[in-house]
Amino acid sequence: MRDYQQEKPYVTWFLLALTLAVFVAETISGGSENVNTLITFGAKTNNLVQEGQWFRLITPMFVHIGILHILMNGFTIYxxxxxxxxxxxxxxxxxxxxxxxxxxxxxSFAFGSSNAISAGASTSLFGMFAAFLALxxxxxxxxxxxxxxxxxLGLIVINLLLDLTMSGIDIWGHLGGAVGGFLIGLALGLPGIKRPQIIFRVLAIVIIAVISYFMYIKGMIVYG
Known part of the structure; x- marks a missing residue:
């Protein structure tokens, strides 16, 4: 394996800076716990996705609710x-x-609560955790x-168990992020060294595409 410690995590720094900038903008614009502000900045509600605002399947990973939320996720991103x-x-x-x-x-769109506001980078964070498992x-x-x-893997299991004991946690988002990160990790592997056979990489991509399509259609049917 190459000496990965020589590489600088420029994308991590960019994502963290972007996430913090959005949080500051939320705070200035009305507060990061204000429902209208969260909706304006791209938090997910299933009814708005169903109405065609598909970008809310992307933007929530940059939106956070309250100072504790951004501190915990920001530290984990870094x-x-x-x-x-x-x-x-x-x-x-x-x-x-x-x-x-x-x-x-x-x-979260397919299986979560129809009325809940969902936001936070934890979907991506669980994907990062699961990518290590794939490797x-x-x-x-x-x-x-x-x-x-x-x-x-232990971190994923512990966090999912904690999700079951707390209210207001989007466990479906965490599960979906973990599944996505695991499959993407299988498809990509590490650069410069032996990767999975092409059939397994293609299969991982097909599976994630099929699962994603199924979840989108299910969400549209349930909330349509």
């Missing part, structure tokens, strides 16, 4: 991003972050990646 991005590369990292965020929001599966002979995968 901490996990500076490990994952240098390993997989800038482009792969951005793909994992964005697509797992979208699959998480699609899962540990692909490169199971690598002890470092194997141990890293176990650690992040």
């Amino acid at each position: 901490y996990v991003g500076q490990i994952l991005e240098p390993m997989v590369g800038h482009v792969r990292f951005l793909i994992i972050y964005l697509l797992s965020g979208i699959t998480g929001n699609l899962a 540990s599966v692909i490169y199971k002979e690598n002890q470092f990646l194997s141990e890293l995968g176990k650690s992040f």
